[in-house]
Amino acid sequence: MATRWGLCGAGKISHDFSVAMKTLPPGDHQIVAVAARSLERAQEFAKKHSIPKAYGSYEELTSDPEIDMVYLGVLHTEHWRVGLLVLQAGKNMLCEKPFAMNSREVGDLIAASKKSNVFLMEAIWSRCFPLHREVRRLLAEDAIGDVKLVKASFGSPQLHILRSVEKELGGGALLDIGVYTLQFVLMVFNGERPESIHATGVLLNSGVDESMVVVMKFPRNRLAICFFSIAVSLPNDATISGTKGTIRVLGPMHCPTTLEVNGKMTQYPLPEPSLPLNFTNSTGLRYEAEEVRQCLLKGLKESPKMPLSESALLTEVMDECRKQVGVVFNQDSQ
Numbered sequence: 001m002a003t004r005w006g007l008c009g010a011g012k013i014s015h016d017f018s019v020a021m022k023t024l025p026p027g028d029h030q031i032v033a034v035a036a037r038s039l040e041r042a043q044e045f046a047k048k049h050s051i052p053k054a055y056g057s058y059e060e061l062t063s064d065p066e067i068d069m070v071y072l073g074v075l076h077t078e079h080w081r082v083g084l085l086v087l088q089a090g091k092n093m094l095c096e097k098p099f100a101m102n103s104r105e106v107g108d109l110i111a112a113s114k115k116s117n118v119f120l121m122e123a124i125w126s127r128c129f130p131l132h133r134e135v136r137r138l139l140a141e142d143a144i145g146d147v148k149l150v151k152a153s154f155g156s157p158q159l160h161i162l163r164s165v166e167k168e169l170g171g172g173a174l175l176d177i178g179v180y181t182l183q184f185v186l187m188v189f190n191g192e193r194p195e196s197i198h199a200t201g202v203l204l205n206s207g208v209d210e211s212m213v214v215v216m217k218f219p220r221n222r223l224a225i226c227f228f229s230i231a232v233s234l235p236n237d238a239t240i241s242g243t244k245g246t247i248r249v250l251g252p253m254h255c256p257t258t259l260e261v262n263g264k265m266t267q268y269p270l271p272e273p274s275l276p277l278n279f280t281n282s283t284g285l286r287y288e289a290e291e292v293r294q295c296l297l298k299g300l301k302e303s304p305k306m307p308l309s310e311s312a313l314l315t316e317v318m319d320e321c322r323k324q325v326g327v328v329f330n331q332d333s334q
């Protein structure tokens with residue numbers, strides 16, 4: 001039986017997610033409904049994507065008994081409010097990154113999923129890519145010896161995008177793109193907590209971070225450096241340096257197709273989209289959708305690829321980076 005999805009939000013990422021779903025077997029995944037703040041926008045989106053049902057509120061979608069799984073594609077600042085609505089309605093949820101604005105909000109989402117005994121996952125889609133599965137396999141087999149240093153960057157000139165620069169919309173490089181570099185480091189180090197975090201950044205007049213450099217030290221003398229910016233382009237690659245070799249994920253490391261291991265390149269091509277996409281390599285969103293389906297079929301309440309404990313740690317690391325750099329959101333004092 002197909003996994004039946006409901007989309008919350010009729011925006012850019014929901015569009016890309018819907019296009020990516022069309023690259024999967026229709027017997028495995030069906031988008032049965034979409035909800036938006038306005039019924040007209042939901043209906044327009046549903047027509048464009050051949051989705052049977054459209055709702056003018058998220059509440060109506062969460063009441064639909066036909067839906068097994070909700071994809072949350074709303075703004076960062078709405079993940080907590082709408083996410084709680086979904087979880088308290090007893091629906092499984094795949095929540096776009098970043099999980100929420102801070103550790104308190106993430107804790108509330110996780111607690112709500114436990115109380116409702118439903119599946120919950122932060123949509124760190126990168127981890128579901130076949131390329132990153134290969135990276136994890138190589139590391140598990142000590143293919144490059146002891147890992148001593150990890151480096152990841154992500155630069156995406158987005159100063160023209162309102163949600164990227166406005167504090168009220170959850171702006172800043174860290175939560176939107178820096179999150180990918182930090183999660184990569186945690187993945188390499190198997191979710192271990194860093195012993196130290198040092199963050200230095202530059203703020204926009206709006207009070208959100210334009211650019212940031214984060215240096216972390218992990219147990220057993222291992223180091224990581226992440227740097228990211230919404231003002232400039234960067235290599236957007238990631239390098240894992242070990243005592244016996246090097247693994248390099250070529251950019252875009254958050255949705256990669258090329259892996260270099262000790263100088264040997266391997267390609268991981270993505271399917272072509274049926275409609276133009278808003279974001280790079282978005283047909284790769286198919287992998288997280290399939291991961292969710294497999295978890296549901298196994299009766300899991302979280303994904304081993306992005307455990308809730310690791311989402312919580314990732315959020316704690318980001319809270320610390322914001323504290324050091326001086327980015328404070330309204331959600332921090334609620």
Ligand SMILES: NC(=O)C1=CN([C@@H]2O[C@H](COP(=O)(O)OP(=O)(O)OC[C@H]3O[C@@H](n4cnc5c(N)ncnc54)[C@H](OP(=O)(O)O)[C@@H]3O)[C@@H](O)[C@H]2O)C=CC1
Pocket residue numbers: 008009010011012013014035036037038041073074075076078096097098123125163169176279
């Ligand atoms: N995994 C990935 O590669 C990507 C992930 N994302 C994530 O997806 C989320 C949405 O990003 P994106 O699709 O680019 O955003 P959009 O600007 O397209 O907005 C998404 C939805 O958020 C709601 N929304 C927009 N503005 C407001 C507002 N001012 N107040 C309340 N709700 C609002 C709307 O929902 P409605 O339709 O119901 O009105 C809108 O459709 C973000 O959290 C982002 O991190 C984004 C891009 C890529």
Ligand SMILES: O=C1OC[C@@H](O)[C@@H](O)[C@@H]1O
Pocket residue numbers: 156158176177279
């Ligand atoms: O997750 C994302 O992918 C990279 C950028 O487009 C960013 O804004 C987006 O949220």
